[in-house]
Amino acid sequence: MNARIMSIASNTFREAVRDRVLYNLIGFALLLSGAAIFVGQISIDIEKLVVINLGLTAVSLFGIVIAIFIGIGLVSKEIDKRTLYTVLSRPVRRWEFIIGKYFGLAGTLVVNAFFMAIGVFAALLYVAHHYQASDGWILVALYFIILQFLIICSLALLFSSFSSPLLSAVFAFSLFVIGSFSEDLRGFAALVKGPAGWVATGIAYLVPNFSALNVIGMVAHGQAIASRLIALNTLYALLYSAVALSGAVLIFQHRNLK
Amino acid sequence: MKPSKKVTLTATVLLTVCMAGSVAVLRELDKVRAGATLEDVLYISSPKLVKRLSLGYDGLMADIYWTRAVQYFGSRHAARASRYRQLAPLLTITTTLDPQLVVAYEFGANFLSPQPPAGAGMPDEAVKLIEFGIQNNPDNWHLYYDLGFLYYMDLKDYPRAEDAFVRGSKVPNAHPFLKILAAQMAQHAGDTQMARALWTTTYQTSQEKQIRGNAIAHLRALQVADDVTALERIVARYREITGQNPTNWSELVNAHLLRDTPLDVTGRPYKLMPSGRVEVEVPDDIPFIEKGAPEGYTPPPPKDLEKLAG
Numbered sequence: 001m002n003a004r005i006m007s008i009a010s011n012t013f014r015e016a017v018r019d020r021v022l023y024n025l026i027g028f029a030l031l032l033s034g035a036a037i038f039v040g041q042i043s044i045d046i047e048k049l050v051v052i053n054l055g056l057t058a059v060s061l062f063g064i065v066i067a068i069f070i071g072i073g074l075v076s077k078e079i080d081k082r083t084l085y086t087v088l089s090r091p092v093r094r095w096e097f098i099i100g101k102y103f104g105l106a107g108t109l110v111v112n113a114f115f116m117a118i119g120v121f122a123a124l125l126y127v128a129h130h131y132q133a134s135d136g137w138i139l140v141a142l143y144f145i146i147l148q149f150l151i152i153c154s155l156a157l158l159f160s161s162f163s164s165p166l167l168s169a170v171f172a173f174s175l176f177v178i179g180s181f182s183e184d185l186r187g188f189a190a191l192v193k194g195p196a197g198w199v200a201t202g203i204a205y206l207v208p209n210f211s212a213l214n215v216i217g218m219v220a221h222g223q224a225i226a227s228r229l230i231a232l233n234t235l236y237a238l239l240y241s242a243v244a245l246s247g248a249v250l251i252f253q254h255r256n257l258k
Numbered sequence: 259m260k261p262s263k264k265v266t267l268t269a270t271v272l273l274t275v276c277m278a279g280s281v282a283v284l285r286e287l288d289k290v291r292a293g294a295t296l297e298d299v300l301y302i303s304s305p306k307l308v309k310r311l312s313l314g315y316d317g318l319m320a321d322i323y324w325t326r327a328v329q330y331f332g333s334r335h336a337a338r339a340s341r342y343r344q345l346a347p348l349l350t351i352t353t354t355l356d357p358q359l360v361v362a363y364e365f366g367a368n369f370l371s372p373q374p375p376a377g378a379g380m381p382d383e384a385v386k387l388i389e390f391g392i393q394n395n396p397d398n399w400h401l402y403y404d405l406g407f408l409y410y411m412d413l414k415d416y417p418r419a420e421d422a423f424v425r426g427s428k429v430p431n432a433h434p435f436l437k438i439l440a441a442q443m444a445q446h447a448g449d450t451q452m453a454r455a456l457w458t459t460t461y462q463t464s465q466e467k468q469i470r471g472n473a474i475a476h477l478r479a480l481q482v483a484d485d486v487t488a489l490e491r492i493v494a495r496y497r498e499i500t501g502q503n504p505t506n507w508s509e510l511v512n513a514h515l516l517r518d519t520p521l522d523v524t525g526r527p528y529k530l531m532p533s534g535r536v537e538v539e540v541p542d543d544i545p546f547i548e549k550g551a552p553e554g555y556t557p558p559p560p561k562d563l564e565k566l567a568g
Contacts, residue, residue: 095265186288187329205281212287232287239280246273253265 004092005100012104013111016070021108024062025115031058032123047127052138052220055120060145060216062116063109064176067149070108071156072168074101075252095249102157102245109149117142134222140230141219147237148213152176154244155208161248161255179208208240305354312355320356327352327362331369331378338558342378345369349387353394360398363391367404368472371412375557376546381412399433400463402426406439407456416443435459450480475545478523482538483549489520489528489536503534522550 016022035054075098078084087097117139124135155175159168178185182204189200213233215225312319327348334342349366353359371377371384388405395401406422409415423440426432439459442452454477461473492515496504499513507530510516520528526539528550538544541551542558551557 093265095269183288183291184326187333188325191325191329205284209284209287212291226290229287229290232283232290236280236283236287239276239283242276243273243280246269246276249269250266250273253262253269 002096004096005103008087008092008097008100009103009107012074012101013107016105016108019070021066021070022112022115024066025112025119028058028062028116029119032119033126035123048124049220051120051123051127053216055116055123056138056141056145056216056219059113059116059120059142060148060214063113063145063149064152066112067105067109067152068156068169068172068176071105071153072160072165072172074105074157075160076165076168094252098157098161098245098248098252102153102241105153105157106150109153110146113142113146113149132222134219134224137215137219137222137225140225141215143230144213144215144233147233148210150237150241151179151208151210151244154241154248158244158248158251161252175208176210179210180214181211182207182209183211209236213237305351308351309355316355320352320359320362323348323352323355324359324362327366327369335375338375340374340379342369342380345378346380346383346387353387353390357390357394360391360395360400363388363395363401364404364469367408368469371408373412381408384408384412397429397431399426399429399431399436402429403433403436403459403463406436407460410443410456411453419443433459433463435463450484454480478544479546479548481523482544482547485520485522485528486536486550490534492516493530493534493536497534503532504530505532506530 032051032055035050075084078087084097088094120138120142121131121135124138125131152172156168156172159171163171185207186201186204189197189204192200212229215229218225308319308323309316327345330344330348331342349362349370352362353366356362367384367388369377370387371379371381373379385405385408388401388408391398391401392405402422402425406419406426409419409422420440420443423436423443427436427440439455442455457473457476457480461470461477464470464473492510493504496510496513496515504510504513507516507519507527511518522528522538522544524538524540524543529537529539531537536550537552538547538550541547541555544550545557547557
């Protein structure tokens with residue numbers, strides 16, 4: 001990675017931290033410790049299950065909200081504040097700006113998820129008193145959540161490159177919801193025949209696939225995750241992010257900033 | 259080439275290649291997770307909760323759940339599954355969301371009731387579903403007919419079947435045949451004549467190609483059952499006369515017990531086995547066949563039934 005991208009990425013990370021993004025960790029800690037303490041008192045034998053389910057769901061949702069709300073402003077905010085012109089007047093290419101912003105946001109989310117993961121494992125130790133070998137699959141679920149973040153970040157950045165922050169948020173969140181049901185969508189598309197079927201199939205493959213990245217339910221029950229699924233999900237997340245980032249670069253490259 | 263053009267070209271190539279790559283990976287993922295969506299536990303299994311969460315858009319939600327039920331049954335049916343755990347809950351949610359969705363009762367009962375591989379083998383669940391349909395659509399005679407049909411064909415509970423037909427015949431604008439079916443039930447319960455009458459009514463009263471095709475397939479299987487019974491009787495007669503089984507149909511024709519080589523519903527000649535049994539040549543082409551199939555025959559799931567309806 002070149003120095004200019006690194007510099008933009010680290011500035012984006014610093015800006016997010018200055019915007020008190022990591023304060024969400026306090027909310028997360030309260031949520032998880034509350035669940036760990038109280039659920040044991042009002043239910044039977046699901047403390048561990050609740051900690052894993054709630055913990056991983058919170059990691060995912062907190063991260064997605066952060067990714068969308070920071071990602072949508074990454075380009076437009078720089079234009080509104082006119083700081084973009086200062087950056088681009090230096091020897092920084094537009095594509096480097098986009099890629100740098102992407103790595104900065106992704107880095108913020110990875111750090112955030114890292115602290116949350118520590119919280120999940122601490123709460124797990126509190127309720128179960130020891131770790132089991134199957135708890136290791138939680139790390140895979142966390143890895144898949146980070147892959148989700150990579151896709152969401154790239155989509156938020158893509159929308160931010162041509163749309164207003166509000167519309168970008170709507171688009172990105174809608175795609176997240178649609179993507180969570182993408183396997184259903186492909187199933188429905190397979191039932192439609194003829195030209196309508198081709199269009200439906202095209203759309204079903206165009207929207208991101210978040211279904212395969214959600215294994216929270218499986219790991220909560222200690223089920224193993226196939227290594228092939230890990231490999232394919234990794235490849236998919238990288239390819240899809242590259243698609244969205246290429247789109248963002250193409251749009252931003254041709255955007256009239258005057 | 260200008261640097262900006264180079265970036266545009268690289269980004270375009272990257273976008274195209276990565277998009278194609280992501281589609282290819284997604285197809286592989288679908289293979290790894292084959293049936294994952296359908297195998298998933300229902301996200302929310304309480305029909306009442308789903309109704310509340312639908313925020314008043316019950317109709318659309320019911321359509322989605324019905325489509326999902328069809329997809330679930332279809333994929334498992336094609337895979338020759340023997341268990342359909344999610345089918346009944348999916349149908350319950352569908353009909354709770356839209357109690358007037360009659361198609362869900364009619365087709366749903368058809369999915370639930372027959373034994374695998376034709377269906378889920380849950381006739382009691384099918385009865386519950388249809389009774390719920392009748393409760394919400396008391397003036398729809400089709401549902402009484404479906405209930406009587408279920409009791410007759412799958413549960414072999416003839417008094418209850420008769421009761422359902424009688425109840426249905428009292429509904430305004432009910433098909434006149436319901437009265438005849440109710441009357442015939444006492445006399446012909448359990449024989450193929452009654453079954454033929456039921457399937458004929460199903461064929462005549464439905465516009466759905468799939469239901470009509472299913473009725474034709476059952477009528478063809480009944481025809482084969484009647485043919486095989488009659489032919490085996492003729493073979494037994496020949497054995498009585500000659501003291502041995504015939505080796506081919508010509509011997510029966512020469513003995514004036516048959517006019518010609520008998521043909522099945524597909525136009526192929528019946529097979530005469532050395533033991534005197536009569537079998538069809540290609541049982542896979544005659545879905546739902548019970549009599550006339552080779553010993554130990556496992557039928558494939560019936561498919562393309564709607565083609566039979568023309």
